Amino acid sequence: MKPAKLLTPEEVVAVFAKKFGKGILESRITERCEGVGKRPSYDIWLDIDRDTLHPAVRELIAIHFPHLGVISGTDIGDAVELNYHFSIYYGTKHGEYMVTLTVALPKSDLRVATIADLIPGAVFSEREKQEMLGVEVVGIPDGRRLFLPEEFPEGVYPWRKDETGIRDGMVKDLWAVGRPANRPARPAIPPEEEGVVQAAEVAEAKVTAREPAPAEEERHE
Amino acid sequence: MSDDPQKKMTPYTVPIGPTHPALKEPVMFTFQMNGEQILKADFAPGQTHRGIEWMGMRRNPVQIVHLTDRICGICGVSHSLAFARAMEQIMEIEVPERADYVRTIIAEFERIQSHLLWAGVAAHELGFDTLLHLTWRVREQAMDTIELLTGNRVNYGIIQVGGVRRDFTPDQFPAIEETLQYYSDLKSKLLKIFLEDKTIQMRCRDCGVLSYDDALKLCTVGPTARASGLNMDVRVDYPFAAYGDLAIEPILPDAYMGETRGDVFDRIVVRLLEVDQSVDIIRQCLDRMPAGEVIAEPKLAKLLNQFKKAHGEALGRHEAPRGEVLHYVRMDGKEHPTSWKVKASSYSNLMSWIPMLEGEQIADIPIIVASIDPCLSCTDRVAVVRSGERGIMTKEELHRLSVEKTRRLSA
Numbered sequence: 357m358k359p360a361k362l363l364t365p366e367e368v369v370a371v372f373a374k375k376f377g378k379g380i381l382e383s384r385i386t387e388r389c390e391g392v393g394k395r396p397s398y399d400i401w402l403d404i405d406r407d408t409l410h411p412a413v414r415e416l417i418a419i420h421f422p423h424l425g426v427i428s429g430t431d432i433g434d435a436v437e438l439n440y441h442f443s444i445y446y447g448t449k450h451g452e453y454m455v456t457l458t459v460a461l462p463k464s465d466l467r468v469a470t471i472a473d474l475i476p477g478a479v480f481s482e483r484e485k486q487e488m489l490g491v492e493v494v495g496i497p498d499g500r501r502l503f504l505p506e507e508f509p510e511g512v513y514p515w516r517k518d519e520t521g522i523r524d525g526m527v528k529d530l531w532a533v534g535r536p537a538n539r540p541a542r543p544a545i546p547p548e549e550e551g552v553v554q555a556a557e558v559a560e561a562k563v564t565a566r567e568p569a570p571a572e573e574e575r576h577e
Numbered sequence: 578m579s580d581d582p583q584k585k586m587t588p589y590t591v592p593i594g595p596t597h598p599a600l601k602e603p604v605m606f607t608f609q610m611n612g613e614q615i616l617k618a619d620f621a622p623g624q625t626h627r628g629i630e631w632m633g634m635r636r637n638p639v640q641i642v643h644l645t646d647r648i649c650g651i652c653g654v655s656h657s658l659a660f661a662r663a664m665e666q667i668m669e670i671e672v673p674e675r676a677d678y679v680r681t682i683i684a685e686f687e688r689i690q691s692h693l694l695w696a697g698v699a700a701h702e703l704g705f706d707t708l709l710h711l712t713w714r715v716r717e718q719a720m721d722t723i724e725l726l727t728g729n730r731v732n733y734g735i736i737q738v739g740g741v742r743r744d745f746t747p748d749q750f751p752a753i754e755e756t757l758q759y760y761s762d763l764k765s766k767l768l769k770i771f772l773e774d775k776t777i778q779m780r781c782r783d784c785g786v787l788s789y790d791d792a793l794k795l796c797t798v799g800p801t802a803r804a805s806g807l808n809m810d811v812r813v814d815y816p817f818a819a820y821g822d823l824a825i826e827p828i829l830p831d832a833y834m835g836e837t838r839g840d841v842f843d844r845i846v847v848r849l850l851e852v853d854q855s856v857d858i859i860r861q862c863l864d865r866m867p868a869g870e871v872i873a874e875p876k877l878a879k880l881l882n883q884f885k886k887a888h889g890e891a892l893g894r895h896e897a898p899r900g901e902v903l904h905y906v907r908m909d910g911k912e913h914p915t916s917w918k919v920k921a922s923s924y925s926n927l928m929s930w931i932p933m934l935e936g937e938q939i940a941d942i943p944i945i946v947a948s949i950d951p952c953l954s955c956t957d958r959v960a961v962v963r964s965g966e967r968g969i970m971t972k973e974e975l976h977r978l979s980v981e982k983t984r985r986l987s988a
Contacts, residue, residue: 359837372826386891387668388817390677390816390817390818390821391674391677391678391816391817391818391819391820391821391822392674392677392819392821392822392865392867393816393821393822393912394820394821395815395816395817395821398819399892400889401892421793423793423796423798424796424810425796425894425901425903425920425922425925426903426905426918426920426925427915428920429916429918430907430915430916433917439890439905441892441903441905442918443814443815445814446808446809446814446815447807447808447809447814447827448814449813449814450813450814450815450816450821451814451816452811454892454894456813456892468814474792475794475796476795476928477794477795477796477797477925477928479928480928495697496741497672501623502621502622502623502871503622503626504623504626505623505624505626514628514631515630515634515916522631526883531705549962553839558751558910
């Protein structure tokens, strides 16, 4: 499925700006060049309104069916930001762009429409965002937990930085665990026997020390 | 629990897991079976979720680089490279050109050893253990070279934010050349053994098919996507490190086989040809490798100080042996990132199991599950729930079923 026409990153942004107007809050294009040839690769970042997300993905499909890398998310205080990382024009040598659509969901209303009806593979990442960030994906075809175990408490979301995040008592520091208290005590060594063992060890150490050190030339060989 | 013959015909459920039929990490499968045939498949990952992202958000990027080394036991460089590239973009660090080449060479050696490891596992799942021993023996040459170059067989610890931690020394180049020659000589032998063998053809042709449409819609990546004809390779499409300077084309099965079927066999074809492609990429890198420094900021204290001033968000991508890895990092002027999301290649590929497995037989589960090269795990046991009774099936038993199927076909 080759795209009919390849747009420049600026043209991609223009398509969205024209179609959605105020639905696009902010846009930027970043460029990175590596290697000796310094060939550029482009990332397009679009901050969009929550209601624009679904039609924006539809628009992206009209440009070129996007590959959804992953949805990432950040707790930014009074809101949770979701970033939908797509790539378009894969299969075009040196022509692929990353397109990131960012929506901010206020913590008073953490709902976002599913995009799994357009891209079925998105359900995997949407399930993860539900359990990790406590957002509600409206219309998700499969709302079960993904990575968190069944016995993990409800209402705790590991990536949140507020009171719903991981609580102090839930974290076990391995270094602080120490020797388990319920182990049987070490076998007691009778005092005189202990003395014998120590003496034997000392004797052995002396023998090793008395072994002649190799001559200087030998060691260098 | 009824003697009603009608009841016995209804589909029964076979849970497999939480440790799994092919590789080394745990996932829980639930199959709806009708006799030998899989009607519906479902899976639950995360049986040993380690919360690495949570850990990362409490550490500074230099510590995270070493954490990323340990995300995967096979991809020792892929995650570190993706993470370092994201950080460099946020902090606007220019990576020295020589470091780009060192990164590329290590990444390609990693692909060679990973694909050979996979080929051995695939052969084992089919009951072809002599081939397992052969592929794993030839894999050692790549492992030894990686050890020579980085000091480690796994968890290479070669990547640092801003470059690499060690440069190649002149005396290492003959050893690299020897390894490349070794794999060039081996190419025709490996292709012959895997692709012309009657048993492998019988077990893998038209087995576990993933259509182009499914591959696209389920966001599949890497060799799994390419075997279904989906032209997608980060190294070719999205220039990074030294890849933008090199002549590389994505490996698609129709170029070699004349057609694309999207089955297990096509996945073998793609991976074997990619071993040879990696040899070619390393040769190109050695020819063009510029001289100079390998790290932008060698003083760690200075680097750590710069992290505290970093603001912004960026993506780091890399084509790992299993496909695209993607790291999203966001820094807000603190020592540790505000947000860090790791997307491993298998994360994108797991969904493709469902269309591959449905309609296939129970004895094909191991090879189909292994065919996407999941970074997941080995089945210790399989529990069969039949008419409410639960019997435990061991991994060995499931493996035995697979071997028996091979024998039946060869007879």
